[in-house]
Amino acid sequence: QLQLQESGPGLVKPSETLSLTCTVSGASISNSNYYWGWIRQPPGKGLEWLGNVYYSGSTRYNPSLKSRVTISVDTSNDQFSLKLSSVTAADTGVYYCARSYTGNSKWFDPWGQGTLVTVSS
Amino acid sequence: DIQMTQSPSTLSASVGDRVAITCRASESINTWLAWFQQKPGKAPKLLIYKASSLESGVPSRFSGSGSGTEFTLTISSLQPDDFATYFCQQYNSSPWTFGQGTKVEIK
Numbered sequence: 001q002l003q004l005q006e007s008g009p010g011l012v013k014p015s016e017t018l019s020l021t022c023t024v025s026g027a028s029i030s031n032s033n034y035y036w037g038w039i040r041q042p043p044g045k046g047l048e049w050l051g052n053v054y055y056s057g058s059t060r061y062n063p064s065l066k067s068r069v070t071i072s073v074d075t076s077n078d079q080f081s082l083k084l085s086s087v088t089a090a091d092t093g094v095y096y097c098a099r100s101y102t103g104n105s106k107w108f109d110p111w112g113q114g115t116l117v118t119v120s121s
Numbered sequence: 122d123i124q125m126t127q128s129p130s131t132l133s134a135s136v137g138d139r140v141a142i143t144c145r146a147s148e149s150i151n152t153w154l155a156w157f158q159q160k161p162g163k164a165p166k167l168l169i170y171k172a173s174s175l176e177s178g179v180p181s182r183f184s185g186s187g188s189g190t191e192f193t194l195t196i197s198s199l200q201p202d203d204f205a206t207y208f209c210q211q212y213n214s215s216p217w218t219f220g221q222g223t224k225v226e227i228k
Contacts, residue, residue, distance in 0.1 A: 045221075046208070046219055046220065046221040046222060047210075047219035049216055049217045049219070060215060062216040063216065064216070096164070096165070104153065104212075105170070105212075106153075106212035106217060107155035107167060107210055107212055108155075108165075108210065108217075109155075109167040109176075110164065110167075111164040111165050112164060113162075113163070113164050114164060
């Protein structure tokens with residue numbers, strides 16, 4: 001059964017870089033049928049897709065954050081990572097990693113449990 | 122970006138009620154829509170994909186309908202385990218976007 005687990009610091013200072021890792025188990029991150037994505041949810045607000053990565057390293061980002069987001073993949077460890085630079089309090093929220101599919105099946109399933117990241121000095 | 126608008130934002134209902142949640146897209150997304158259930162502190166769970174296809178293992182009291190710009194998630198007979206927040210996701214065009222969520226509360 002495919003499972004995803006987010007990890008990383010729960011507190012980041014303003015202007016610094018938020019870094020999270022998602023560890024995939026139960027399936028290979030190198031499966032050519034899958035994309036791997038990051039989604040976040042600020043407190044009391046809706047979900048926002050941040051970007052996806054393919055096992056080859058190719059990426060697609062949300063244009064609203066494109067200049068600050070970097071997503072990378074580590075196939076040897078079945079992990080993919082998120083870096084969000086120059087964070088502000090508006091970047092506080094729960095960050096989820098999830099699997100998506102190639103082709104027309106671009107919904108996200110399953111999701112990790114999520115990790116709360118607070119941006120504060 | 123395609124905007125997804127859900128209504129209502131909160132819904133109060135009783136066990137056994139039939140409930141319907143609507144998701145409207147700002148432009149046509151054909152049937153490229155998924156529905157999720159989320160409980161506090163838990164990962165979102167896929168219920169419906171391609172607007173009306175029931176995910177394996179999801180109870181048949183959940184159903185989805187619609188195409189184009191208007192979609193509905195229906196729970197035919199609300200059960201205690203169904204009190205949660207529901208949200209939609211369009212995957213017709215990037216950036217993939219989500220509805221704001223509908224919280225189903227106990228009346």
